[in-house]
Amino acid sequence: xxxxxxxxxxxxxxxxxxxxxxxxxxxxxxxxxxxxxxxxxxxxxxxxxxxxxxxxxxxxxxxxxxxxxxxxxxxxxxxxxxxxxxxxxxxx
Amino acid sequence: xxxxxxxxxxxxxxxxxxxxxxxxxxxxxxxxxxxxxxxxxxxxxxxxxxxxxxxxxxxxxxxxxxxxxxxxxxxxxxxxxxxxxxxxxxxxxxxxxxxxxxxxxxxxxxxxxxxxxxxxxxxxxxxxxxxxxxxxxxxxxxxxxxxxxxxxxxxxxxxxxxxxxxxxxxxxxxxxxxxxxxxxxxxxxxxxxxxxxxxxxxxxxxxxxxxxxxxxxxxxxxxxxxxxxxxxxxxxxxxxxxxxxxxxxxxxxxxxxxxxxxxxxxxxxxxxxxxxxxxxxxxxxxxxxxxxxxxxxxxxxxxxxxxxxxxxxxxxxxxxxxxxxxxxxxxxxxxxxxxxxxxxxxxxxxxxxxxxxxxxxxxxxxxxxxxxxxxxx
Numbered sequence: 042x043x044x045x046x047x048x049x050x051x052x053x054x055x056x057x058x059x060x061x062x063x064x065x066x067x068x069x070x071x072x073x074x075x076x077x078x079x080x081x082x083x084x085x086x087x088x089x090x091x092x093x094x095x096x097x098x099x100x101x102x103x104x105x106x107x108x109x110x111x112x113x114x115x116x117x118x119x120x121x122x123x124x125x126x127x128x129x130x131x132x133x
Numbered sequence: 134x135x136x137x138x139x140x141x142x143x144x145x146x147x148x149x150x151x152x153x154x155x156x157x158x159x160x161x162x163x164x165x166x167x168x169x170x171x172x173x174x175x176x177x178x179x180x181x182x183x184x185x186x187x188x189x190x191x192x193x194x195x196x197x198x199x200x201x202x203x204x205x206x207x208x209x210x211x212x213x214x215x216x217x218x219x220x221x222x223x224x225x226x227x228x229x230x231x232x233x234x235x236x237x238x239x240x241x242x243x244x245x246x247x248x249x250x251x252x253x254x255x256x257x258x259x260x261x262x263x264x265x266x267x268x269x270x271x272x273x274x275x276x277x278x279x280x281x282x283x284x285x286x287x288x289x290x291x292x293x294x295x296x297x298x299x300x301x302x303x304x305x306x307x308x309x310x311x312x313x314x315x316x317x318x319x320x321x322x323x324x325x326x327x328x329x330x331x332x333x334x335x336x337x338x339x340x341x342x343x344x345x346x347x348x349x350x351x352x353x354x355x356x357x358x359x360x361x362x363x364x365x366x367x368x369x370x371x372x373x374x375x376x377x378x379x380x381x382x383x384x385x386x387x388x389x390x391x392x393x394x395x396x397x398x399x400x401x402x403x404x405x406x407x408x409x410x411x412x413x414x415x416x417x418x419x420x421x422x423x424x425x426x427x428x429x430x431x432x433x434x435x436x437x438x439x440x441x442x443x444x445x446x447x448x449x450x451x452x453x454x455x456x457x458x459x460x461x462x463x464x465x466x467x468x469x470x471x472x473x474x475x476x477x478x479x480x481x482x483x484x485x486x487x488x489x490x491x492x493x494x495x496x497x498x499x500x501x502x503x504x505x506x507x508x509x510x
Contacts, residue, residue: 048256051268056249059503063245066357066499067238067492073349074235078342085341 148190152409160184172309183404201405215283221392223371230487233335241492243438244458247278247431263415278427279497280461298406303424328476330451343376361502457486460493
C-alpha cells in the first residue's frame with residue numbers, strides 16, 4: 042500500500058514537472074517566433090518571382106495567352122508605334 | 134511409419150497452441166481493420182501480417198535466426214525505425230500555419246495533459262489483480278495520449294519493450310478512431326455559438342521563417358531537453374530538407390520511399406511482438422482502456438484550453454481547433470474542420486487547426502523527452 046502511495050506521489054510529481062516543462066518549452070518557442078522569426082520576415086521578405094522569358098518557353102506562351110505581355114515586347118511595340126507616328130507626321 | 138510420424142510432428146497442425154491461434158485471429162482482425170475499414174492501413178496491414186507470421190509454430194520467425202527477430206532488434210530495439218519515420222513526417226510537415234499563429238502552440242501543450250494524467254490511471258490499475266505496472270510501464274502506456282505512433286513506439290522500446298506490441302496496437306487503433314472518439318467530446322465541451330466562431334485569416338509566412346524555425350526548435354531542444362533530440366532532431370532534419378528547397382530529392386525520398394520502406398519493417402517488427410504470451414493477458418486490456426482515456430483527456434484539455442484562450446484573446450479562436458492539439462496529423466485537424474462545418478457551413482477551420490496539430494507533434498516529442506529524462510535514467 043505504501044508502495045502504491047509512493048508511486049502516486051511520483052506520478053503526480055511527473056505530471057506537474059512534465060506539464061510545466063511542456064508549457065515552458067512551447068512558450069519559449071512562441072517568443073522565438075514572435076521576435077526572431079517575425080523580425081527576419083520583415084528584414085528578408087520573399088522575393089517577388091518575375092517570370093524568366095529565357096528559361097521557360099511554356100510560361101512565355103502561357104503569359105501571352107493571358108494577355109500578360111513581357112516588358113521587352115511592350116518596349117518594342119511602343120518604339121515601332123513612335124517611329125510610325127514620327128514618319129507620318131513628317132509626311133504631312 | 135516413423136517418417137510419417139516425423140512429418141506429422143513437423144506440420145503446423147500438430148504444433149499449434151491455442152494462444153497462437155488466438156493471436157493469428159488478432160492479426161487477421163488487424164488486417165480486417167486495415168483492408169475493410171481503412172484504419173491506418175499503412176501500419177496495421179504489415180503489423181497484422183507480422184502478428185500472423187510470428188505465431189506460426191515451428192517456423193521461428195521471432196526466435197534467434199528468424200527474420201522478424203532481426204527486424205525487431207535492428208530497427209525497433211535500437212529506436213532507428215521510429216526516428217527515420219519521424220524524419221519523413223518532418224519532411225511532410227508544413228509549419229506555416231503554426232508560425233502564422235504561434236499561440237496555437239499552447240493548444241498543443243495543453244493536449245499533452247492526456248499523457249501525464251494517464252500516468253495516474255496506469256498506477257491505479259495496479260489495484261486490479263494480475264496487473265503490475267511500474268512507473269516506466271505507466272509512462273510508456275501514457276504516451277499513447279500523444280496520438281503519435283513513432284513517438285509511442287520509440288518511448289515504449291526504451292521504457293517498456295515487453296509492452297511494445299500492445300502499446301503500438303492501442304496507439305494506432307486510437308489514431309484511426311480519431312473521427313469517432315473526438316467529435317462527441319468536442320461537442321460536449323462547446324456551445325453551438327462557439328463552434329460557429331470564424332477565425333481571422335492567417336498571415337503569409339516567408340521562406341526564411343520556415344527555414345529558421347526547425348533550426349530554432351533544434352537549438353532549444355539541445356539547450357533544454359537533450360533527451361528529446363533524437364525525435365526532435367530527426368523531425369527538424371526532415372523539415373529543413375523540405376523548407377530549404379535545395380535538396381528536393383532527399384526531401385522527396387524521406388517523405389516517400391524511405392518512410393514507406395521503414396513503415397513496412399516497423400509494422401512487421403511491431404507485429405513480431407504480438408505473441409500470445411506477451412499480448413493475451415489482463416495488462417493488454419488495461420493498456421487498451423488507458424489509451425482511450427489518454428486520448429479523451431488530451432482532446433478535452435485541448436478544447437478547454439482553446440475555450441479559455443478565446444475568452445482572453447482579442448482575435449476569436451474557435452475552441453474546436455484545440456482538439457487537434459493531440460497531433461494525429463492530419464486526421465485531428467480534418468475532424469476539427471468537419472465538426473466546424475457542421476455548425477457553420479462557411480467556416481473552414483482546416484488551416485487554423487493545422488497549427489495546434491503540428492504543435493501537438495512537437496508537444497508529444499517534448500513530453501516523451503521529459504518522460505525519458507525523468508523515468509528512463
